[in-house]
Amino acid sequence: MRKLITLMCAILISSMSYAQKNEIKALEKALKSNNFAAAKTSVASADALIGNxxxxxxxxxYFLKAQALYASGAGTNDDISKAIKSxxxxxxxxxxVGKLKYTEEANTIKASMLQNFLQRADKALTNKNYLIASKNFETAYKLSPKDTTYxxxxxxxxxxxxxxETSLAQYLQLKNMGYTGIKTxxxxxxxxTGVEENFSDKKTRDIAIVSKTYINPRVELSKSKSAEIxxxxxxxxxxxxxxxxAIAAMADARKENPNDLGLILSEANVQLKMGNRDKFKDLMEIATTMDPENAELQFNLGALAAEGGNVDSAKKYYKKAIELDPxxxxxYTNMAVAILNGELAIVEEMNGLGSSSADNERYDTLLEKRKGLYSEAIPFLEKALELNKTNVEAARTLMNIYSTLGETDKFKAMKAKVAELDAKASGN
Structure with a gap:
C-alpha cells in the first residue's frame, strides 16, 4: 500500500512538473511573437502552479511573467504594478538562493521601463495632461523607490x-518618510558666457574646471520642499x-521648525483661506519680523489692512513695500487705490450740500480736497503704468483724473493709451 501511495505521489509530481514546463513554454512562445494576450493567459495558468x-x-x-504583464509598456496600471513586483x-x-541567472536582465528591463515611464510623464506634463503625468511618475517611483523625487x-x-485623494496620500507618504527634496x-x-551653470555631479563639474573653460566652482544646497509639502x-x-x-498639520511642522519662514507663510495662507483674518495678520507680522526686507510680506499686510478698512495702515505697508522694492x-497701484479710497466720502458730502453761502464755501473746500487726493495718487498711478505698460485700469483711472482736473493734453494722451490697451485685449 505504501509503495502504491509513493508511486501515485511520484506520478502526481511528474504531472505537475510537466504542466509547469508546458505553461512556461507556452508563455515563452507567446512572448517571442509579442502575443501578450496569450502570454497573460499562460501567466494565469502558471500562477496556479507556482507553489510547487x-x-x-x-x-x-517571475522573469517571463514580468515581461508578459508589462507588454512592452502597453499593460494596464494594475498589470504593470504586478510586473514590477514580479x-x-x-x-x-x-x-x-545565491544564483543570479536573471537578475542582470531584470535590472536592464527595469531601467528600460523607468526611462519609458519618465518619458511618458514628461510628454504628458508638456501637454498639461497632469493625471497621466502623475500616474507615470508614480510608476517610476515604484520602479526606483530610492528616487523619492518621482x-x-x-x-x-x-x-x-x-x-x-491621490496627492494627499502621496504627500503624507513623503512627509512620513522625512522627504525634503534637498539636493547638492x-x-x-x-x-x-559668464553664466553660472549647474552640473549633474561633482565629477563632471570638476572635469569642466580642469579644462579651464569654467571657473569659480562652488557647492550649493537646494531649498527644502518640506514647507511646500x-x-x-x-x-x-x-x-x-x-x-x-489642516491646522494640526501646520502646527506639527512648526514645532519641528519654529523658525521656518516658509511654514509660517504657508500657515498664514491656510488661515486666510479659512477666513481667519486675525490669525493671518498675526502670522504675517511674525513673518515680517523674521524677514523685514521682504516687500511682498509688507504688500500682503497692506492688502489685508485695506480690506479691513484701515486705510492709514494700508498706506504705511504699501509705502514700506515700495521702499524695499521700487x-x-x-x-504703486494699491497705494493709489488706498489714496483714492477717500474720494467717495467727499463726493457724497458734495452731493448732499445745498445752495447757501456756507454750503458753497464747503463745496469749494471739498473740491480742493478732492483735487488733493488726485494729485497725491497721480505719481503712484503713473509709476504703476510705467512698470506695467498693460495696466489698463491704471491708465483708465489716470484718464478720468486728468479729465476732472482739466488737463486736456494728458487726458487725450491717456485716452489714446486706454483705447490701444482695450484693442489689444479684445484681439483687434
Whole structure:
C-alpha cells in the first residue's frame, strides 16, 4: 500500500512538473511573437502552479511573467504594478538562493521601463495632461523607490489634476518618510558666457574646471520642499473641509521648525483661506519680523489692512513695500487705490450740500480736497503704468483724473493709451 501511495505521489509530481514546463513554454512562445494576450493567459495558468515550482523554475517564471504583464509598456496600471513586483520577487529569490541567472536582465528591463515611464510623464506634463503625468511618475517611483523625487512629482502633478485623494496620500507618504527634496548642486561659471551653470555631479563639474573653460566652482544646497509639502497637505484638508487637520498639520511642522519662514507663510495662507483674518495678520507680522526686507510680506499686510478698512495702515505697508522694492508695480497701484479710497466720502458730502453761502464755501473746500487726493495718487498711478505698460485700469483711472482736473493734453494722451490697451485685449 505504501509503495502504491509513493508511486501515485511520484506520478502526481511528474504531472505537475510537466504542466509547469508546458505553461512556461507556452508563455515563452507567446512572448517571442509579442502575443501578450496569450502570454497573460499562460501567466494565469502558471500562477496556479507556482507553489510547487522549484527555485530555478520559479525564477524563470517571475522573469517571463514580468515581461508578459508589462507588454512592452502597453499593460494596464494594475498589470504593470504586478510586473514590477514580479521583477522584485525574482531578484529577492535569486539573492536568497545565491544564483543570479536573471537578475542582470531584470535590472536592464527595469531601467528600460523607468526611462519609458519618465518619458511618458514628461510628454504628458508638456501637454498639461497632469493625471497621466502623475500616474507615470508614480510608476517610476515604484520602479526606483530610492528616487523619492518621482513620488514628489507624482503628488505635485496629481494636485494639478485635482486628484486630491491621490496627492494627499502621496504627500503624507513623503512627509512620513522625512522627504525634503534637498539636493547638492555643483556649480561653475562658463568663462565664455559668464553664466553660472549647474552640473549633474561633482565629477563632471570638476572635469569642466580642469579644462579651464569654467571657473569659480562652488557647492550649493537646494531649498527644502518640506514647507511646500506641509502647505499642500493642509490646503487639501481645507478643500475637503478638514480644517482642524489642516491646522494640526501646520502646527506639527512648526514645532519641528519654529523658525521656518516658509511654514509660517504657508500657515498664514491656510488661515486666510479659512477666513481667519486675525490669525493671518498675526502670522504675517511674525513673518515680517523674521524677514523685514521682504516687500511682498509688507504688500500682503497692506492688502489685508485695506480690506479691513484701515486705510492709514494700508498706506504705511504699501509705502514700506515700495521702499524695499521700487519696482513693485502692484504696490504703486494699491497705494493709489488706498489714496483714492477717500474720494467717495467727499463726493457724497458734495452731493448732499445745498445752495447757501456756507454750503458753497464747503463745496469749494471739498473740491480742493478732492483735487488733493488726485494729485497725491497721480505719481503712484503713473509709476504703476510705467512698470506695467498693460495696466489698463491704471491708465483708465489716470484718464478720468486728468479729465476732472482739466488737463486736456494728458487726458487725450491717456485716452489714446486706454483705447490701444482695450484693442489689444479684445484681439483687434
Amino acid at each position: 515550482m522549484d527555485d530555478k523554475t520559479k525564477a524563470k517564471f 521583477l522584485d520577487d525574482l531578484k529577492d529569490l535569486e539573492s536568497k 513620488l514628489y512629482y507624482a503628488a505635485s502633478t496629481a494636485v494639478n489634476a485635482q486628484d486630491y 548642486n555643483y556649480l561653475a561659471t562658463n568663462k565664455e 506641509i502647505k499642500n497637505i493642509a490646503l487639501i484638508y481645507v478643500a475637503q473641509n478638514e480644517n482642524e487637520k 519696482n513693485y508695480a502692484d504696490a
